Amino acid sequence: MTLPERTVERLSEYRRSLLQCLEEGKTHIYSHELAELHHNTAVQVRRDIMFIGYTSMQRKGYDVRELIGVIGGILDSEKGLNVAVIGIGNLGRAITTYFVGKRSRLNIIATFDVDHNKIDRVISGVKCYPLSRLKEMTDSLGISIAIMTVPADSAAEVSQQVQEAGIKGIMNFTTVPLKMGQDVYLDEYDMITSLEKIAYFVKLGLS
Amino acid sequence: MTLPERTVERLSEYRRSLLQCLEEGKTHIYSHELAELHHNTAVQVRRDIMFIGYTSMQRKGYDVRELIGVIGGILDSEKGLNVAVIGIGNLGRAITTYFVGKRSRLNIIATFDVDHNKIDRVISGVKCYPLSRLKEMTDSLGISIAIMTVPADSAAEVSQQVQEAGIKGIMNFTTVPLKMGQDVYLDEYDMITSLEKIAYFVKLGLS
């Protein structure tokens, strides 16, 4: 069974809110509450939850702790996955710092760069290795996801190396779209595009 | 006429590639070439271009320069829009640095923070103001979009101030979903969710 992408995203988001609820001591939550937190509808929430086969105590809302568990069962891998950040510029550093400490089954376990000044430096407890050792480290550490934050002009080349290292998931923060084989899951995120989209809708709203 | 979100995103992406083509001296481009660059199909490209009412010289592909112009006419505002980054932590700094110098009709014109050590500092040529002056500066500088990179626990409060300042578009990099009025265009981007999604599909691929 493979869930739609959007559903997976929403589940991840729900879980975050649910964890928050737990901290606040809330044990049950209604579909409409969850919906309101996430800019969508109660029906959408129920449908998503139906997808994963969880069913609540009727009329009391969903059991927060249980639902977290079920979502975890769907999203998480048994032992978590290891993640590498490739390219330790400003953005790479920021992302690394940002992630460390966030409770998650996804661990940033190494960073890579070509700059000799950066190699062996430790950022938020994560060590930087030379890019040339990518394959070696991928094998020895068991890295399955790469976050790419290299400059645009080396993106294509580096992405090739990432693929050859056997990494199966890529989050691309580069401004150039990457070319990948079918067996690599690739998610492109482009801040400029996001901003331009916002600008477009703001413009519409203003006119 | 209001385009679908997804189309707007793709147009922004196409434009980037087209600008790249221009630099390389390529004057015309076929729909299937553009498609290949962007992980989608030639039909999709043609459909998107149809949406914006541009029509090519048949059989020669699209005129790169013209198409850039037409997309610009759709996406860009007359004089560009001014953007503020709110919260100058690692991520805020990275984003600010990242944007400056990128040719774009969107200018990061100010940053804001509450930390006295950060105020008046200049990052990549952009000055940091105290958050308390948000409304004042929004009015005087004409800020219409905010990029939120504040810590999760102040996100709700700060977003309120952003809304009250009259900002009409928000890009939220915070891990908490924001509550906004109908007249504010809000785009939530959550790295953890993105990574969890990738992890999910990688897991599926591996099993």
Added chain:
DNA sequence: GCCCGATTGTGATAGAATTAACAGTATTTT
């Protein structure tokens, strides 16, 4: 000058995602 091959533009169609509608059920009220 005419045909062939390549490419665009678009109506029709299929597919995915969302929303509506409502039956079912536990809880509270009377």
Added chain:
DNA sequence: AAAATACTGTTAATTCTATCACAATCGGGC
């Protein structure tokens, strides 16, 4: 205990998005 209430789970309808299929067009080869 029956009725009203307030939810969930699910089927059906709808709407939105992407793809198919093909007519129309143009340039180059003959």
